[in-house]
Amino acid sequence: MTPPTAGALRPLKPEDLDQVVDIDGRIGGRLRRIFFEKRLEAALADTNGFIAVAVEADGELAGFAIARLQNGEYGDDHRVAVLDVIGVDPECQHTGLGHQLLDGVEGYMRKRGINELRTEVDWNNSGLLHFFSTTGFGLAPFQMLERTATRHL
Numbered sequence: 001m002t003p004p005t006a007g008a009l010r011p012l013k014p015e016d017l018d019q020v021v022d023i024d025g026r027i028g029g030r031l032r033r034i035f036f037e038k039r040l041e042a043a044l045a046d047t048n049g050f051i052a053v054a055v056e057a058d059g060e061l062a063g064f065a066i067a068r069l070q071n072g073e074y075g076d077d078h079r080v081a082v083l084d085v086i087g088v089d090p091e092c093q094h095t096g097l098g099h100q101l102l103d104g105v106e107g108y109m110r111k112r113g114i115n116e117l118r119t120e121v122d123w124n125n126s127g128l129l130h131f132f133s134t135t136g137f138g139l140a141p142f143q144m145l146e147r148t149a150t151r152h153l
Contacts, residue, residue: 007062007097009104012052014044019061023087039066039084051081053104055088055097063088065101069114081109083119102135120144 012020017033017040025031043050043066055063065086072078083105088097102117109117118140121128 007055007057007092007100009053009055009100012040012043012054012064012066014040016040016054016061016064020064020087023061023064023089024085026090027087051105051108053101053108055100055104057089057092057097061089062092063097063101065105067105067109067117069112078116079112079114080116080118081105081114083117086119098131099135 017036020040021031021033021036024036040052043052049069051065051067051069053065054061063086065083067081067083070080070082072080083102086098086101088101106117109115117137119132119137121132123129
């Protein structure tokens with residue numbers, strides 16, 4: 001695929017699954033078919049709870065993004081979108097398609113009255129951190145906490 005300078009934004013469709021899995025596998029080095037089967041099925045079944053967009057280049061899927069919509073946490077009714085996954089074909093990266101995907105997600109967010117987008121990223125993934133930094137993301141004013149599920153209470 002020749003790297004494009006712009007692509008056509010559209011909703012993600014069920015028939016995109018194989019290409020989504022392929023793109024993600026080439027980015028991450030492993031195939032996550034079951035994850036994407038479940039995530040895409042949920043997103044397409046609940047369009048009020050998810051935003052799922054794709055970008056095409058030369059008539060082929062070149063990137064995708066899926067965000068979950070949340071109605072607040074811990075009693076807060078502040079609606080937010082949480083970007084679960086974003087991927088751009090490695091041959092098309094650094095062409096603006098990732099920015100276009102985020103613009104598409106934000107367009108759907110605005111239509112729903114949501115003005116905050118959150119995501120998580122591995123602190124050691126400098127490429128993805130740089131991408132998110134260039135799209136206006138910054139450190140959130142809260143900390144994520146975790147613990148192993150094997151710990152006994």
